[in-house]
Amino acid sequence: MISLQGVTKRYGAKTAVDDLSLELKPGTVTGFLGPNGAGKSTTMRIILGLDRPTAGAALIGGRPYRELERPLRTIGALLDAKAVHPHRSGRDHLRAMALSQRIPYARVEEVLGLTGMAEAAGRRAGSYSLGMSQRLGIAGALLGDPEVLMLDEPVNGLDPDGVRWIRTLLKSLAGEGRTVFVSSHLMSEMEQTADRLVVLGKGRLIADEPMERLLRGAGVVVRGPALEPLAEVLLDARWTGAGELTVTGPSVEQVGDLAYELGLRVHELRAVESSLEESYMRLTEGDVEYGAVAV
Numbered sequence: 001m002i003s004l005q006g007v008t009k010r011y012g013a014k015t016a017v018d019d020l021s022l023e024l025k026p027g028t029v030t031g032f033l034g035p036n037g038a039g040k041s042t043t044m045r046i047i048l049g050l051d052r053p054t055a056g057a058a059l060i061g062g063r064p065y066r067e068l069e070r071p072l073r074t075i076g077a078l079l080d081a082k083a084v085h086p087h088r089s090g091r092d093h094l095r096a097m098a099l100s101q102r103i104p105y106a107r108v109e110e111v112l113g114l115t116g117m118a119e120a121a122g123r124r125a126g127s128y129s130l131g132m133s134q135r136l137g138i139a140g141a142l143l144g145d146p147e148v149l150m151l152d153e154p155v156n157g158l159d160p161d162g163v164r165w166i167r168t169l170l171k172s173l174a175g176e177g178r179t180v181f182v183s184s185h186l187m188s189e190m191e192q193t194a195d196r197l198v199v200l201g202k203g204r205l206i207a208d209e210p211m212e213r214l215l216r217g218a219g220v221v222v223r224g225p226a227l228e229p230l231a232e233v234l235l236d237a238r239w240t241g242a243g244e245l246t247v248t249g250p251s252v253e254q255v256g257d258l259a260y261e262l263g264l265r266v267h268e269l270r271a272v273e274s275s276l277e278e279s280y281m282r283l284t285e286g287d288v289e290y291g292a293v294a295v
């Protein structure tokens with residue numbers, strides 16, 4: 001539903017997004033990760049037509065944002081929760097949005113209910129906490145009942161209940177067949193919410209994979225009474241306990257078959273999952289622009 005084709009964005013000498021091609025599919029929560037300054041917000045702004053790419057194209061349902069007739073009905077977005085007129089009430093903010101797209105006011109009340117904002121809707125948006133502003137922003141994104149939802153750091157400022165609420169909401173929206181694209185810095189949150197992950201580093205795509213594949217790959221543990229021949233033939237094997245080797249690279253099947261061919265007795269053979277945080281650190285090594293310098 002969202003398709004990026006060779007999108008590049010330069011600001012002077014700085015390349016914020018570098019030849020990025022992506023397909024975001026309906027029915028899926030796609031997480032968007034990357035170190036600070038990797039180009040995530042720029043990518044989202046380009047999708048929404050707020051920034052013009054230097055090269056390439058971003059299409060929503062085959063059309064650029066600017067060509068959508070009633071964009072809120074096609075794509076709902078939350079980029080900056082605080083970008084709301086501070087003197088307007090939450091309800092009036094949503095009503096103004098609804099009016100611009102010929103969405104009935106009854107839908108405003110519906111999304112206020114959905115986001116737990118019905119009670120606070122009469123108050124000035126400027127008096128909202130960050131968490132309440134995030135909820136109002138999500139209400140705005142849902143207003144047009146769009147097929148595509150794009151949220152930049154939606155759990156920012158939410159308490160644990162709010163975080164759980166967002167997780168359930170995003171999954172159920174994808175379950176209804178919508179395309180959900182969400183950025184976050186909270187790895188554990190992404191691990192629980194996203195089906196697929198797109199990782200950017202210095203504007204370039206460094207991974208676009210199903211979550212389970214990213215969580216795999218930390219290695220294979222094999223335990224047995226005399227595994228020395230296995231350690232000799234496998235380059236990336238290291239001893240991690242008494243009679244226990246951890247191997248990176250080959251699959252469980254390959255390690256098992258090799259042990260069999262070498263005539264070795266195996267008492268345990270299992271794949272070790274890494275956390276998303278570990279996989280992410282491995283992937284983005286060398287792509288962190290503003291990381292701490294070890295001294």
Ligand SMILES: Nc1ncnc2c1ncn2[C@@H]1O[C@H](COP(=O)(O)OP(=O)(O)OP(=O)(O)O)[C@@H](O)[C@H]1O
Pocket residue numbers: 011014015016034035036037038039040041042043
């Ligand atoms: N309007 C602009 N003018 C000049 N440079 C910009 C502009 N907008 C973004 N950049 C630069 O482009 C790069 C990508 O920025 P972007 O905000 O997209 O990253 P990000 O991945 O969203 O980062 P964060 O996680 O910190 O929000 C950064 O180096 C940033 O300084």
